Structures are given as structure tokens and as C-alpha cells.
Amino acid sequence: MGEADSLERAREELRRASDAADRPVQTQVDSLQEGLAEELDGARTQDDPGPKVDRVSEVAEKLAGLEDEAEGDAAERIEEAREYCLAYLRERTEG
Incomplete structure (x- = not known):
């Protein structure tokens, strides 16, 4: 699975x-879903490839807390979306 695929799947789970x-x-x-959308859309138009790791990490942390609520x-x-965010982070740091 590609990096962007992980975040697209996370967005779908959040929907x-x-x-x-x-x-x-x-x-x-909805707010977290919008944040992921901005990262994905921004990554397509910026020179820096891919969504920013720190932003995706922040979303994953917020999802962990939200899962409890x-x-x-x-x-x-929400748990699935968080897992996709974590998969993206692993792909970015290992790749």
C-alpha cells in the first residue's frame, strides 16, 4: 500500500x-478529516513530497483520544483510521 493510500483510507474511515x-x-x-484532506491536497501541490509527518502524527494522537469518547x-x-495514519508514519520513516 502506498503512503497516500494509507491516508486516503484513513479519510474514508473517518467519513x-x-x-x-x-x-x-x-x-x-469532521475536523480531523478536514485536516487529513488539507495534508493530502497540499502534498499534491507542494514541492515537498507527501503530507507532513508531524501533522499526521498529531492526527493519530487525537484519534487515540477520540476513540475513547x-x-x-x-x-x-476511528481505530481503523488511526491504524492507517500509523501505517503512513511507518512507511514514511522506514522508506
Whole structure:
């Protein structure tokens, strides 16, 4: 799986989490989803290849906390999104 694929999948999981979440969690999920979108879109237009590792790391940390606040399917989707963010970070640091 390519680096961008991991973050695209994370975004998709966050879209699903948003659909399943209650309002307070949904607002936070939507904000994190927008942050990933900005990183992906910015990476396509900037000279520096790929989203910034520190920003993706920050999103992963926030997802860990948010996972504890969410319930059911939303929590599972948030966990999946976090795993994709962590996979991206591993790919960037190992590759």
C-alpha cells in the first residue's frame, strides 16, 4: 500500500465514523478529516513530497483520544483510521 493510500483510507474511515458518531464526536471527526484532506491536497501541490509527518502524527494522537469518547461503529472506524495514519508514519520513516 502506498503512503497516500494509507491516508486516503484513513479519510474514508473517518467519513464512516462521522456518519456513525453522535454530535460531539462527529464534530471532532469532521475536523480531523478536514485536516487529513488539507495534508493530502497540499502534498499534491507542494514541492515537498507527501503530507507532513508531524501533522499526521498529531492526527493519530487525537484519534487515540477520540476513540475513547466514541462508541460502537464510530469507535471502530476511528481505530481503523488511526491504524492507517500509523501505517503512513511507518512507511514514511522506514522508506
